[in-house]
Amino acid sequence: MKVVIIGGGPCGLGAAWRLSELDHNNWQIFEKKNQWGGLSASFQDDDGFIWDVGGHVLFSHYNYFDNVMDTVLGSEDGWVFHEREAWVRMQERFIPYPIQSNIHRLPRDIFWECIKGIIDIHKNGHQSISANSGPANSGPANSGPANFGEWIDLSFGTGLAKWFLRPYNFKVWGFPVDQLDWSWVGDRVATVDLKKVIENYIYNKDSISWGPNSTFRFPLHGGTGAIWNEMARHLPDGHLHLNKKVDSISSKEKFVRLSDGSKQEYDVLLTTMPLTSLVKIADFDPPFDVPPKLKYSCSHIIGIAMTGNPPEHLSTKCWMYFPEDNCPFYRATVFSNYSPNNVPDINNYWSLMCEVSETEVKLVNPDTVVEDVIQGMINTGLIENKNCIHHTWYHVEKKGYPTPCLKRNLNIFPLHDHLMNHGIYSRGRFGSWRYEVGNMDHSFMQGVEFVNHIFFKKEELTVWKPGVVNNN
Numbered sequence: 001m002k003v004v005i006i007g008g009g010p011c012g013l014g015a016a017w018r019l020s021e022l023d024h025n026n027w028q029i030f031e032k033k034n035q036w037g038g039l040s041a042s043f044q045d046d047d048g049f050i051w052d053v054g055g056h057v058l059f060s061h062y063n064y065f066d067n068v069m070d071t072v073l074g075s076e077d078g079w080v081f082h083e084r085e086a087w088v089r090m091q092e093r094f095i096p097y098p099i100q101s102n103i104h105r106l107p108r109d110i111f112w113e114c115i116k117g118i119i120d121i122h123k124n125g126h127q128s129i130s131a132n133s134g135p136a137n138s139g140p141a142n143s144g145p146a147n148f149g150e151w152i153d154l155s156f157g158t159g160l161a162k163w164f165l166r167p168y169n170f171k172v173w174g175f176p177v178d179q180l181d182w183s184w185v186g187d188r189v190a191t192v193d194l195k196k197v198i199e200n201y202i203y204n205k206d207s208i209s210w211g212p213n214s215t216f217r218f219p220l221h222g223g224t225g226a227i228w229n230e231m232a233r234h235l236p237d238g239h240l241h242l243n244k245k246v247d248s249i250s251s252k253e254k255f256v257r258l259s260d261g262s263k264q265e266y267d268v269l270l271t272t273m274p275l276t277s278l279v280k281i282a283d284f285d286p287p288f289d290v291p292p293k294l295k296y297s298c299s300h301i302i303g304i305a306m307t308g309n310p311p312e313h314l315s316t317k318c319w320m321y322f323p324e325d326n327c328p329f330y331r332a333t334v335f336s337n338y339s340p341n342n343v344p345d346i347n348n349y350w351s352l353m354c355e356v357s358e359t360e361v362k363l364v365n366p367d368t369v370v371e372d373v374i375q376g377m378i379n380t381g382l383i384e385n386k387n388c389i390h391h392t393w394y395h396v397e398k399k400g401y402p403t404p405c406l407k408r409n410l411n412i413f414p415l416h417d418h419l420m421n422h423g424i425y426s427r428g429r430f431g432s433w434r435y436e437v438g439n440m441d442h443s444f445m446q447g448v449e450f451v452n453h454i455f456f457k458k459e460e461l462t463v464w465k466p467g468v469v470n471n472n
């Protein structure tokens with residue numbers, strides 16, 4: 001069985017890893033860029049600073065993935081291990097994440113508004129709304145909240161919704177929350193626990209350890225991209241090709257055409273390019289020749305290289321969330337805290353990295369965004385002034401987040417069925433277009449599970465049962 005893989009990000013490399021593990025020799029992987037890792041690649045700028053495409057936090061739902069990470073970079077020496085220190089910056093203060101447990105840190109009036117909202121949802125029969133039973137997993141919902149905005153209001157109450165969840169999520173997704181589905185939430189959003197909120201208020205304590213990424217690891221050298229470069233280095237020679245773009249796919253004759261004109265035949269094709277691009281370069285019959293109406297957001301990544309040492313209030317923080325409109329970014333990462341080697345000399349430099357989303361309804365001016373971010377950093381108290389800025393780094397990914405918009409699955413499921421009938425598996429973050437399984441571990445495992453499926457008929461749990469894997 002000849003397997004051709006399009007794309008050398010975590011998904012494509014996951015498939016390659018598993019094929020190699022099975023000693024299957026008949027496969028090739030083609031990556032259009034000059035490095036491995038896709039959205040999880042890293043970049044070293046001219047001054048020796050390392051940048052990710054937004055701070056990548058490596059955590060996992062799979063033992064298999066953890067073991068591969070140990071093999072690739074070693075179980076200890078190749079990593080920096082972190083306990084997450086995540087914060088929300090609002091109302092001119094830092095509040096420990098998840099904010100829904102620590103609202104006693106808000107100004108008194110806002111705290112009371114949030115509490116009233118939580119009491120109301122309890123009075124109205126608040127119950128935990130299972131994210132895994134929602135429309136994104138099971139087709140159109142006939143019960144439960146109609147959209148993510150409604151889910152927020154019903155799950156957190158109107159106070160928290162107004163002060164944090166609605167504005168913050170608009171900044172992240174770039175679409176009004178009422179246009180989004182809610183079933184991607186899974187293990188990604190902490191629910192609210194009224195008892196805990198009151199306990200934290202009475203005893204003046206914080207809850208900080210919620211969630212799957214409460215501990216995480218980061219490569220000691222080379223940023224997140226080091227994982228994928230090292231993985232490619234571990235794979236056998238003769239199968240891996242950089243700077244090779246696939247220009248067209250003949251689904252009928254089962255071959256792909258590369259940009260150098262050469263042709264590669266396949267029995268099974270794994271493609272990790274965006275589903276919408278795949279449809280454009282393949283020879284599908286109607287109605288599958290039309291790219292599905294899927295939404296996405298563009299990610300603007302702004303790295304700020306700083307001289308000196310981080311101020312005391314940032315010296316141990318990992319990342320911070322920003323719901324307010326006094327800055328364009330929704331998240332900032334103190335990237336030099338992830339590894340001292342992310343800067344050329346940790347005694348004299350440090351670095352911050354900010355993420356700004358853009359969509360058709362939330363535009364960003366690329367000519368001013370770096371300056372706007374710097375002003376936002378001053379407005380939010382991250383830095384005092386521009387004097388300590390050494391230089392900036394600016395990177396744009398046109399497709400950064402696959403938006404879990406309403407009716408998404410009605411668009412993608414029939415297309416996936418059609419593709420698989422033609423021996424084509426579209427997997428990974430934008431290949432499957434399922435944000436809820438769009439992290440590095442998920443994407444890598446989608447590649448692994450694709451191989452297990454074609455050879456052993458095993459179910460591809462990650463892509464088809466997100467709720468199951470995310471509960472691991």
Ligand SMILES: Cc1cc2nc3c(=O)[nH]c(=O)nc-3n(C[C@H](O)[C@H](O)[C@H](O)COP(=O)(O)OP(=O)(O)OC[C@H]3O[C@@H](n4cnc5c(N)ncnc54)[C@H](O)[C@@H]3O)c2cc1C
Nearest residue numbers: 007009010011032038039054056057246273428429439440
């Ligand atoms: C801002 C941001 C922050 C993130 N933070 C995290 C995080 O903290 N933790 C986490 O786990 N994940 C994070 N992610 C997600 C992570 O980047 C993805 O999970 C992962 O990179 C997806 O892997 P993939 O292989 O599915 O797709 P991609 O990484 O998109 O790789 C697809 C590859 O296909 C190649 N390709 C496309 N078209 C062609 C063609 N025609 N021919 C040849 N090659 C082609 C592309 O060049 C690319 O290299 C983040 C993503 C973003 C954008």
